[in-house]
Amino acid sequence: MHGRLAKSFKMFVLVALCMSLTLGVLSGLAMAQEKKVIRCFVQAYTPRERMEADRWDPPQYYWKLEQEYEKLHPDIDIQFLKPIVGEYEAWFVTQMTGGTAPEILWRQLGAAKADYVKDWYLDFTPYLEKPNPYVEGNDYWKDIFIPAVSESAVAPDGKTYVLGVDIVGVGIYYNKNMFAEAGVTIPSTWKEFMDIQEKIESAGCTPTSFPLGGAMSNPGSWSVRLLQDMMLDSKMMEIKTGVKGAKGVVKRTREQGGSISWMELVRAIKLGIYSAKDPQWQEQWKLLKEWSRYWQKGFLAAEDTDAYRLYITGKAGMLYDGSWQVKPTEVDSLREFDFGLFNFPKVTEESSPYATGIECPSIGGAGCAAGNFCVPLVVKERGLADETIDWLMFVTAPQNLIPLCNDLGSFAPALKVTEGVDPRLLPFIKQLERGSERIQPDLSILTPQYYQQHYRILQQYIGGRLTMDEATDKLQREMEKGADTLIDQHPEWGLKK
Known part of the structure; x- marks a missing residue:
């Protein structure tokens, strides 16, 4: 009888342990499912591993920013889309019209300004008037950028649908x-x-x-x-x-x-x-x-x-x-x-x-490079607008955006702060002093x-x-x-x- 009780007790402990482990796994899965996912297509900045055919290192700094941000915000899962296969414009229009677009997309400034009547985009204007919590002493997010960012971004209806945070020349x-x-x-x-x-x-x-x-x-x-x-x-x-x-x-x-x-x-x-x-x-x-x-x-x-x-x-x-x-x-x-x-x-x-x-x-400037962010209006319906904007504020803080641009080595950050910018990229910031072409470029004329x-x-x-x-x-x-x-x-x- 004593032996049977011992066996029963062992079985009870084993079942309890299994149940505990199962509940732990389910709890972990539930926590993972509760994470808010922010999907991003970041064009040329898309991080990837180096391949055998590469003659220089590919961009990878976004992975570092992803890790740092997720430590600060454990409830957020940042994900990067792979490069789009095929014609980007067709893919973009399909995503926007179907309501399936990721939370952050790349869009040329001129194209987004022409799209304003389609009611596709979240307006950045009210957010740019708020402090960037990742920049010490900042009262207005817009103040960290060079004037070209705000001057060139306003659509015909007075709203800002694209945030161009880097400069191409x-x-x-x-x-x-x-x-x-x-x-x-x-x-x-x-x-x-x-x-x-x-x-x-x-x-x-x-x-x-x-x-x-x-x-x-x-x-x-x-x-x-x-x-x-x-x-x-x-x-x-x-x-x-x-x-x-x-x-x-x-x-x-x-x-x-x-x-x-x-x-x-x-x-x-x-x-x-x-x-x-x-x-x-x-x-x-x-x-x-x-x-x-x-x-x-x-x-x-x-x-x-x-x-x-x-x-x-x-x-x-x-x-x-x-x-x-x-x-x-x-x-x-x-x-x-x-x-x-x-x-x-x-x-x-x-x-x-x-x-x-x-x-x-000058040719290019802000809003014409790879760091042209737009946020689909549907993101607001998903309840992710504030989280998506917060991630963008983190990315655009000088201590993050400057090394991000240096890592790619293709575009200069569109920031008032230039300390730490790769010297090879500084001439493209200076080009803006000459002003841009006065007639619409042939792409959008x-x-x-x-x-x-x-x-x-x-x-x-x-x-x-x-x-x-x-x-x-x-x-x-x-x-x-x-x-x-x-x-x-x-x-x-x-x-x-």
């Missing part, structure tokens, strides 16, 4: 060894720019590696936009006011296309003030074609990676590219030369009768259809398949179509087709 990377061998120095004017390329070519080298292939060329777009701003400088007041012959200075702002509104541009098109048939407008394409004489053979089939490889292997003297190439150029094992960086040169009267000598504007046709016709002209007259006849028709489409979409403008 562009420049001309050059091979110092090749420059020395050709006996040339950094140019400051368009004439000097053409002259040094003539000398580099005479020395038996390819002066510039330039991609003009594919569905879009960043350098092609940047070049046309910068040349347009300089060539139309004396005509900007006419475009802005809609009055032919109007004189005066239209100042640049820190926002791309921030000086001339969509309505003002469409009105100028309908009045014939902004026209592809205007010789002053055509000057931008003429100068770009002049430059194309010094590009590599096959530039119409070359894309960004092709152009970079030609330059980094020492087969071309220059590469027009973005700030995201600073780190790759610095650490790439394929590079066997010293390199430097200079700004796109200004056009003077030596090169064009339309030149006023104005300095070249009218409609997506216009942009596609604009680029296709430009390729045909630069490649010699169309004359200037043929190309601008085609482009003017597309310009008129784009203007009419926007007039239909915006009856409040009061413009007639």
Whole structure:
């Protein structure tokens, strides 16, 4: 009898222990399920492990921030989406319209401002007026950012739907060894720019590696936009006011296309003030074609990676590219030369009768890089708005954002504090002092259809398949179509087709 009791007691203890363990596991699962999940698509900052094919370390700093934040907030689970496979815009629209978007997404500032009528986004404005608890002595979150962040972010309805917390810039990377061998120095004017390329070519080298292939060329777009701003400088007041012959200075702002509104541009098109048939407008394409004489053979089939490889292997003297190439150029094992960086040169009267000598504007700025955060409005319905904003406040605190940007090495932090910023990224912050292009960039100037046709016709002209007259006849028709489409979409403008 005593033995049976002992066995029963042991069985009781065993069952109790199992139940305790089971309850513990269930309790742990319940706690895990109670965590609030914040999913993020952080574009180029997406952390990942290094792969065998990598020639430099990939970004990983977000993992460190994730760990630190979750220690402070054990009820939060930060998750990073993997890079989107396929066409991002189609994926983005599907996520937003279906109400399935992650809590934080990447969105270009211009696109988000155009989307404001769709009621997709959470408005950052009230949150920017609150203190950032992760920045000592801060009264308003907005005060930690450079003015360009707030100045460029406001949509037509007065709200802020995208928070651009980093800065992108562009420049001309050059091979110092090749420059020395050709006996040339950094140019400051368009004439000097053409002259040094003539000398580099005479020395038996390819002066510039330039991609003009594919569905879009960043350098092609940047070049046309910068040349347009300089060539139309004396005509900007006419475009802005809609009055032919109007004189005066239209100042640049820190926002791309921030000086001339969509309505003002469409009105100028309908009045014939902004026209592809205007010789002053055509000057931008003429100068770009002049430059194309010094590009590599096959530039119409070359894309960004092709152009970079030609330059980094020492087969071309220059590469027009973005700030995201600073780190790759610095650490790439394929590079066997010293390199430097200079700004796109200004056009003077030596090169064009339309030149006023104005300095070249900046391309990019805040809201155009990889740190463009938007929060879907549906996040508020999920009860995660405050938590998502708090995570963004943590990320953007200088002690976190600066090392995050340094780790990627592609974009400068859009902060007033610059201590600790990688010195190689500082010039792109300084570029903002020149102000941005005054007319909307070609990506958003009218409609997506216009942009596609604009680029296709430009390729045909630069490649010699169309004359200037043929190309601008085609482009003017597309310009008129784009203007009419926007007039239909915006009856409040009061413009007639």
